[in-house]
Amino acid sequence: MADNLKCSHCSNPATVHLTQIVNNKIIKVDLCESCAQAKGVTDPEGFSLADLLSKTNLSPGGSGEPQITCPDCGLTTVDFRRTGRLGCATCYQHFVPLVRPVLEDMHAGTAHKGKVPKVALTRQNAVAELQSLENALQRAIAEEAYEDAAKFRDQIHAIRSAAETNPEEAVRT
């Protein structure tokens, strides 16, 4: 029966049949003798089907894989499968469905347990908060909601003056 199968890469009869579990899915690939040689399928223990699949873009899910494009840097699913790398920090928000399964095989866990850049994060939050307060202030002025505007102005002032007196602590508003 197996002899009737054709090689996944060329149309020669397949003589090498591989089955591995990749990301909890059973994957089967049939290869002819020469393609198996070319792909380095010589040592079943040292060989990972996942590597072969990622190199040939036959990744689990195949054509059903989500086609993602990063709105910031333009990285696509195809780019990611080809290089194995992300394009920018924003990619990690959009490529989660593709990245997470890869991490399970790669790392000791899939959630970060180490250092957190507290100062940078609180500063980034403060900047985002200031931006949103500025927007709210402009909106309030436009709508002539002067009481709200005064409140927003005071909040902005509080964040700014804290930043001047103590740059490191400032961000904890």
Added chain:
Amino acid sequence: MIESLIQSNNAELTQSTKKGSPVVLSTRVRLARNLVGVPFPERASSSQRSDIMTKCADRIADLPQMKNGAFFDVAELSDLEKQVLVERHLISRELCESDSGSGVFINKDQTCSVMINEEDHLRIQFLKTGFSLRSVWKQIDRFDSGLESDLDVAFSHEFGYLTACPTNLGTALRASVMMHLPGLVISDHMDKVIRAVNQLGITVRGLFGEGSDATGHVFQISNQQTLGESEEAIMSRLGNVFKTIIDHEINARFKYLEENRARMLDQVGRAFGVLQNAHVLNSNEAMNLLSLMRLAVDFEMLPEANRSDIDRLFIECQPGHIQHAAGEGIEPEARDLGRADKLRREFNQFPALDFDKVNELT
């Protein structure tokens, strides 16, 4: 451009005066960091790359640890200069091949280097001679926190520090030690050790990283996984594995000495003779001879004071350093002459081997 670096008389790897360790040549920790709001180096435009470089270089220059440090724009370095920096483990091969807008900051005693626009925006590295994971981690942690107080680093609570390659996510920390393992190699145990540590998520590579040979019986051993464990957990796991390897190495050496005493003393003696008298030495042979000299220090045939000379020569006998010393790019044949001249000169300053000391050891 890199003259002052090479002439420096207090570079950690080549001029250390601290007491060395019998097995571990050096300890290194590196962290990968990226900035928010700009593509990773590979996808950044050349103007974005140069903006990143300026922004990071300004911040790094302000840090106290970089006082009197030097910055090099990769585009302005010659191929030979790049090779010398690679041989000193201050930059990577990948950085050498990068497009414009890449650079490296190196501090005064060459214990810290920060590559800009390599695979990630920042690759920070601290190194020390000997085995000292904790203290190197403390230093790099402080440096990293200093940088972060001025730079917006890319971080997610789920994936940790965001890196171009998912293999570096999480802590983005790679801790490695350079180990001298002649005992395990000679007793044919190295393959077994490599297989065993691989299963623990630990990688073993040659002296110059990926794909390089383990000449001189020197191996680089590091963690492969960066996500799912804290920095402390990674280092304590690594530390335990390193200690086990060190124990096995020491045992293998003594076992070999006990069972093959004459052969071992003969090998060390011949190596010393070759180093004092040879006129043509290629890099590979020189590394293997130096390996035996390091072993001679461990077995007290040479004084401890000579250990740092030998460790320095491991680096200064690399092809780039030999060419740089000759003042030009020279062919391999001429290098082999230059290398032998240098080693002859150095080893004729060494005291004679004290074979009696070995007999007292066992």
